[in-house]
Structure formats: structure tokens, C-alpha cells
Amino acid sequence: MSLNLCVLPDVKPDENAITISHVRAYVIKSKEVEETGGGFADCHSQAEGHWILGTDKWPIANPMSYYEKYKARRSSWGIDAIGSVIVEIELTNGIKGIGISIGGEPACYIIEKHFSRFLEGQDPLNIEYLWDVMWRSSINYGRKGLTIQSISAIDLALWDCAGKLRNEPVYKLLGGKTKDCLPCYATCYDPLAAKNLGFKGAKFPLPYGPADGDQGMMKNIERIKQIRESVGPDFPLMIDCYMSLTVSYTLKLLELIKPFNIKWLEEHLPPDQYSGYAEVKKRNPTTILLTCGEHEYTRWGFKLLLDNNCADLLQPDVTWCGGITEARRIVALASAYDIPIIPHGSSIYSYHLQYAFPNLPMSEFLIMSSDSSSIVPYFGDLFTDEPLPKDGWIHLDANKPGFGVTINKNNLRRPYNRDEKVI
Ligand SMILES: [Mg+2]
Numbered sequence: 001m002s003l004n005l006c007v008l009p010d011v012k013p014d015e016n017a018i019t020i021s022h023v024r025a026y027v028i029k030s031k032e033v034e035e036t037g038g039g040f041a042d043c044h045s046q047a048e049g050h051w052i053l054g055t056d057k058w059p060i061a062n063p064m065s066y067y068e069k070y071k072a073r074r075s076s077w078g079i080d081a082i083g084s085v086i087v088e089i090e091l092t093n094g095i096k097g098i099g100i101s102i103g104g105e106p107a108c109y110i111i112e113k114h115f116s117r118f119l120e121g122q123d124p125l126n127i128e129y130l131w132d133v134m135w136r137s138s139i140n141y142g143r144k145g146l147t148i149q150s151i152s153a154i155d156l157a158l159w160d161c162a163g164k165l166r167n168e169p170v171y172k173l174l175g176g177k178t179k180d181c182l183p184c185y186a187t188c189y190d191p192l193a194a195k196n197l198g199f200k201g202a203k204f205p206l207p208y209g210p211a212d213g214d215q216g217m218m219k220n221i222e223r224i225k226q227i228r229e230s231v232g233p234d235f236p237l238m239i240d241c242y243m244s245l246t247v248s249y250t251l252k253l254l255e256l257i258k259p260f261n262i263k264w265l266e267e268h269l270p271p272d273q274y275s276g277y278a279e280v281k282k283r284n285p286t287t288i289l290l291t292c293g294e295h296e297y298t299r300w301g302f303k304l305l306l307d308n309n310c311a312d313l314l315q316p317d318v319t320w321c322g323g324i325t326e327a328r329r330i331v332a333l334a335s336a337y338d339i340p341i342i343p344h345g346s347s348i349y350s351y352h353l354q355y356a357f358p359n360l361p362m363s364e365f366l367i368m369s370s371d372s373s374s375i376v377p378y379f380g381d382l383f384t385d386e387p388l389p390k391d392g393w394i395h396l397d398a399n400k401p402g403f404g405v406t407i408n409k410n411n412l413r414r415p416y417n418r419d420e421k422v423i
Pocket of ligand 1: 266
């Protein structure tokens with residue numbers, strides 16, 4: 001039984017509305033440029049030697065650590081193989097909005113060959129409608145991963161357009177600010193350097209996983225102990241497990257790290273193991289918080305995490321989970337369960353969401369300099385004016401409309417160009 005009385009007529013732009021004239025999807029013009037330019041929208045696309053790929057001294061535990069051939073460096077199995085996608089939406093009055101995600105050429109294909117048909121000619125302010133038709137039309141091949149990352153990049157470009165049309169920052173369109181600035185913790189290789197830069201806490205990667213046995217577990221404890229001693233007893237420390245562990249390994253690890261005052265343990269299991277996350281949370285022998293959600297998608301994925309009591313806090317990535325439109329639904333859903341949200345990375349796209357809603361208490365900043373010792377833009381050379389944390393705080397400029405940044409298009413290439421006159 002349907003409540004609908006009839007099929008709805010087409011959603012048409014209002015008379016004299018400014019509409020979308022072009023949707024363009026770009027990648028970075030070469031792998032070399034992506035690596036030397038700081039990764040752009042894909043923070044893992046870095047030159048060899050960068051800490052985020054794993055170092056000789058400390059590898060980074062990950063789902064491929066079970067295989068000898070792939071355990072030393074995350075680049076060895078292609079963590080950076082897909083690369084950036086950058087979406088530019090141009091309006092009939094010349095305004096341009098920019099959104100980004102991971103997705104590379106496959107995402108460009110989906111955006112130009114499929115989703116562009118729903119966007120060009122439409123009112124960019126009808127964001128809920130545009131999200132819904134992209135979602136419904138891609139259910140047969142999408143729902144998670146690249147398809148939702150493509151929708152995310154488009155959605156962020158629409159919000160950027162909306163802010164520029166209204167001449168207001170995105171956080172004001174979302175309901176205004178709940179904070180005057182954002183405290184940041186750093187994700188890094190060297191928590192002591194992060195502490196000295198003024199960050200309010202630091203997160204570092206777990207080096208070894210279950211395939212490394214008892215010896216690997218002892219090396220993990222050695223690394224955690226060494227970091228705790230370097231920063232002193234009270235500086236907040238967190239550990240990222242990047243989907244690499246099992247239920248029993250996580251429970252053992254929690255027991256062994258009890259003495260080191262760890263604030264949270266992150267993404268200990270592969271993202272589809274909802275029952276495993278619930279089991280660890282139920283049997284957690286410590287007061288260490290358990291977190292996940294970085295690789296989860298849409299309100300339906302996050303509802304599973306919430307309904308199954310999987311985590312103490314959730315970490316959606318605004319550039320992957322469905323954009324601002326879907327992230328605000330996830331934020332509302334989590335608030336009903338009294339679960340805070342601390343989004344994964346994503347700089348300005350996260351900051352505006354964090355300004356706008358009260359249940360997002362702090363911000364993640366990934367220190368993307370090669371040795372993790374100095375602050376550089378999270379998106380590398382992608383924008384000319386990305387705001388950076390000072391003394392561990394982020395301030396957004398209320399006078400900059402949209403997401404408040406300027407794209408540097410010199411390094412972009414459009415692989416499925418439907419308009420040869422425009423690069
Ligand atoms: Mg993480």
C-alpha cells in the first residue's frame with residue numbers, strides 16, 4: 001500500500017533560476033604530479049619514503065599485512081592506485097563549485113557518463129532531489145565505494161555552489177555555527193612533534209597485526225610504550241588499526257595497552273564485521289573508546305553500526321560517505337543514540353560540518369609532510385588557500401562563501417571530456 005496519490009511531475013527549475021550549465025570531472029594529470037603535489041584528494045598518493053605508506057622501522061598494519069609480499073609498504077598493493085577525483089560544477093551565471101573524493105578515472109566515468117544527465121539544466125539548490133536521483137539511479141551497481149564517492153564529490157560541489165550563490169559559508173547554510181573554532185588532534189608518525197605543534201592530541205598507526213604473532217604484538221606494545229613516554233602521561237593518544245585485526249587480537253591488545261592511557265582504538269576490524277565490532281565493544285576490558293566508520297557509507301551503513309552498538313564514536317569521511325547531504329543525516333542519526341562524530345580528515349569539507357553541529361567535538365588533521373614533522377595543506381597543491389591549524393585550532397573565515405577555498409586547476413586532466421572547447 002503506497003501513500004503516494006500519483007507519480008510526481010518533473011522537478012523543474014523555477015522561472016529565471018540560475019541552473020547548472022556544466023559538470024566536469026577531473027583527475028590529477030599524472031601520477032608523478034599527484035605524488036610530488038602532496039596527494040591532492042588522495043592522501044595516500046605519496047612518493048616512496050612518506051610515513052603514511054609505512055617506514056622501514058615501523059610498517060602500518062592493514063588488511064594486506066597477512067601477505068609477506070605486501071606487508072612492508074601500503075603502496076605495494078596499490079592503496080594509491082585509484083587517486084583523486086575533482087568535480088567542477090559551473091552555473092549559468094559563471095559561478096563554479098568544487099567537490100572532491102577518491103575515485104580517479106572510474107569516478108570520472110560514472111560522473112560524466114551517468115550522473116551528469118541528472119544535473120545539467122537543473123537548479124543547483126535542489127540538493128536533496130539531486131542526491132536522491134543519483135542514489136536511486138545507481139543502486140543496481142552502487143550503494144558503497146566508488147559510486148558513493150562519486151556522489152560525494154558532486155554533492156560537495158553543489159554545496160560549494162550554494163554557498164557562492166548565497167554569498168555565505170557552507171556552515172551558515174547548514175544552520176549556522178555551534179563553535180567559534182575547532183580543536184584539532186593530529187594523525188601522524190611522531191606524536192611528540194604534534195604535541196610541540198600545539199595539537200590537542202595525536203593518533204598514530206599500529207605497526208603489526210595478527211599474522212605477525214606474539215612477536216608482532218610485543219613490538220606493538222614497545223612502540224606504544226615508547227610514544228607514551230615521549231609525550232608524557234597526559235597528552236591524549238589514539239591508535240589507528242586500519243581494518244587489520246580480529247576480535248580476539250583486539251581484545252588481547254586492549255588488555256595489554258591498559259597502562260598507557262590510550263583515548264581510543266580505531267577501526268580494528270574490516271568494516272563489514274558489524275557483529276565483530278559489537279562483540280569487541282561488549283567485551284572491552286578497558287575504558288578505552290572504540291571507534292569506526294571511516295570506510296562506511298550512507299545513513300544505512302551508519303544505522304547498522306548504531307543499531308548493533310558497534311562503537312563509542314563514529315568517523316564518517318564527508319568526501320566518501322555521501323557528501324554533506326548524507327553526512328548531516330548521519331550526524332542527526334548518531335545524535336539520537338548519543339554517539340559523537342569525529343569525521344575522518346577531509347579538511348574544509350569536514351570543518352564546515354563540524355562548525356554547524358554540536359555533536360562533533362573535534363577535528364582530525366593529518367600531518368602530511370613526508371616525515372610528519374611540519375604542517376602542510378591536507379590536500380597538497382589542490383587549493384591555493386586551504387586553512388591550516390594554528391596551535392591546534394582551525395578558524396574558518398566567515399567572509400569566504402562556499403567552502404572558502406580556491407582551486408588550482410593547473411594540475412588537472414579531464415579524461416571523459418564532453419565539451420572539447422573547455423579543458
Ligand atoms: Mg583511520
